Amino acid sequence: MILNILEYPDPRLRTIAKPVDEVTDETRKLIEDMFETMYDAPGIGLAATQVNVHQQIIVMDLSEDKSEPRVFINPKVEVLDGDYQPMQEGCLSVPGFYEDVDRIEHVRINAINEKGEAFELEATGLLAVCIQHEMDHLNGKLFVDYLSALKRNRIRKKLEKLHKKSA
Ligand SMILES: O=C(O)C[C@@H](Cc1ccccc1)C(=O)SCC(=O)c1ccccc1
Ligand SMILES: [Zn+2]
Numbered sequence: 001m002i003l004n005i006l007e008y009p010d011p012r013l014r015t016i017a018k019p020v021d022e023v024t025d026e027t028r029k030l031i032e033d034m035f036e037t038m039y040d041a042p043g044i045g046l047a048a049t050q051v052n053v054h055q056q057i058i059v060m061d062l063s064e065d066k067s068e069p070r071v072f073i074n075p076k077v078e079v080l081d082g083d084y085q086p087m088q089e090g091c092l093s094v095p096g097f098y099e100d101v102d103r104i105e106h107v108r109i110n111a112i113n114e115k116g117e118a119f120e121l122e123a124t125g126l127l128a129v130c131i132q133h134e135m136d137h138l139n140g141k142l143f144v145d146y147l148s149a150l151k152r153n154r155i156r157k158k159l160e161k162l163h164k165k166s167a
Helices: 025-040 125-138 149-166
Strands: 045-047 057-060 070-089 099-112 118-124
Touching: 025 045, 025 057, 045 125, 057 125, 070 125, 099 125, 118 125
Parallel strands: none
Antiparallel strands: 045 057, 057 070, 070 099, 099 118
């Protein structure tokens, strides 16, 4: 089922997600709906926060042909080296805006998969960037928070105007 994606500046996007106690069939159904929603958008990542479910669940697929689906439940990210690199980011909750954000170049993520098995992954490049972007969502943070107040307010005003039209 395609789920509704919350859009900035919706305050619910600022909610801190809670850990998943047990990976159940209900968790797996939500993950299935998150993948369907992400592919439909289209996007390369989606955090449960964005569909107003405040559990620590991220789905991702950086492939061109939906061939590399990834699930991260209760993820923890470690910095492997402190270098930052700028990369252009978009966000399904901030549709139509793309801005450069500095992110840590090399990270390690520890998480649980949809079968409840623990795993670890080292990442650089777009995968590392996407992991940090999705982790921010689970902590109520958005990529616009890294921009200047001027840019952030311009984006907010444009999206609020769009919401009024469609409301
Ligand atoms: O809002 C999200 O979390 C999804 C976001 C993830 C992301 C993209 C780029 C850098 C960091 C994080 C998106 O997927 S925005 C859409 C997008 O970037 C894209 C869409 C289709 C094909 C390729 C990229
Ligand atoms: Zn996003």
